[in-house]
Amino acid sequence: MQHRYSRRSAALILATAVALPLAASLPANVQAQELTPIKFVLDWKLQGIHAWYYLAEDKGYFAQEKLAVTIDQGDGSAATVSKVMAGAYQAGFGDVNAIIQNASVKPGAAPVMVYMIYNRAPFALIVKSGSPIKSLKDLEGRTLGTPAGSAAGRMFPVMAGKSGLDVTKVKWTNVAPNLQEQLMLKDHVEGAAVFSVTSYMNLVAQGVDPDKDIRWFHFADHGVDLYGNGVMVSQQLIKEKPQAVAGLVRAINKGLRDTLADPDAAIAALLKREPLLNKELEKRRLMYTLKTVMITPEVLAAGVGDVSDERLARSIVQVKDAFELARQPAPSEIFDGRFLPPLAERKISAK
DSSP: OOOSSOHHHHHHHHHHHHHOOOOTTSOHHHHHHTSEEEEEEOSSSSOGGGHHHHHHHHTTHHHHTTEEEEEEOOSOHHHHHHHHHTTSOSEEEEEHHHHHHHHHHOTTTSOEEEEEOOSSOOEEEEEETTSSOOSGGGGTTOEEEEOTTOHHHHHHHHHHHHHTOOGGGOEEEEOOGGGHHHHHHTTSSSEEEEEHHHHHHHHHHTTOOTTTTEEEEEGGGTTOOOOOEEEEEOHHHHHHOHHHHHHHHHHHHHHHHHHHHOHHHHHHHHHHHOTTSOHHHHHHHHHHHIIIIISOHHHHHHOTBOOOHHHHHHHHHHHHHHHTOSSOOOHHHHBOGGGOOOHHHHOOOOO
16 A cells, blocks of 8 residues: 555654563563553454464564464454454454444544455355356345344445345345354255355355355455455554554564465464364365455565555445445545555465
8 A cells, every 4th residue: 555655664663663672681570561462353253264363473473572462252353343443452353344334433433454364355145056046136035144243244235236236125134153054055044145264164064065056146256346354453552552553463464474384384373272173174264265365466466464545445435335324434544554564574475
């Protein structure tokens, strides 16, 4: 993302603020007091798509930045925004489109994205491959399911608006997050608005071939040019502790790049926190996510973590129009690229 000031200069200032080493003679209890505590909330229960945070923790990347990061599970990527706004967390992994909605009505309170991870929003609508729903227009008169407050459900009108679908003719049913695929498969609902990176592997776990047994309507394939999940922080944290924000982004960036280099090590770090997870399933989920929503031509060119100014502006307009927001936030209210490491540290290659 381009800025009027020098990102390199800003990065040097921030790096200097966090790079002063602690005196070796300080006792351990004093060193511990020097760590900045950050409460970080995920978008969902532990999955392979969260592995890089724990790999970063195990490798000491947070500690190197003088951060004491506590990572909690979440209950929705849009809910991450609400939790940061409420002050329960200073940072989290959640949906940039929910930031746009909240920034429209509470510009001084909405968190700011500082490191984009899902370059392509993983929103999708799924139906069984044998369903008579073969186009988005066929959804009219149908009953769809999605968890209350889910980002996919909230963003459905964006896709509908681009496709000529009358949203007033679609009935929605709130379903439990862990049952949405199962209820669709058993015909309790005719389709489900989901996070593709979660649902794909949930279907695999239920013995369904998601490539053959399911028809996918990816929002990104139907005129929705949105970004997805990334690392967001509170405006208060940016104002009071910018060096901590820069350190958090650097540590996560290192963990993500290490995950790309060694996915098995990342999954091992995840399993240390939740041994009951299926190792092979979560690795497959991780690799599916990397392939479908993270490693895109834009990311290969601009590095992981950044956004395109023009695309972000377009996505803000899409969200504003779909939700009839009274105010259109500026891109600078949604994404702040000052804390990104240099491109050389964010550059990745196609696998």
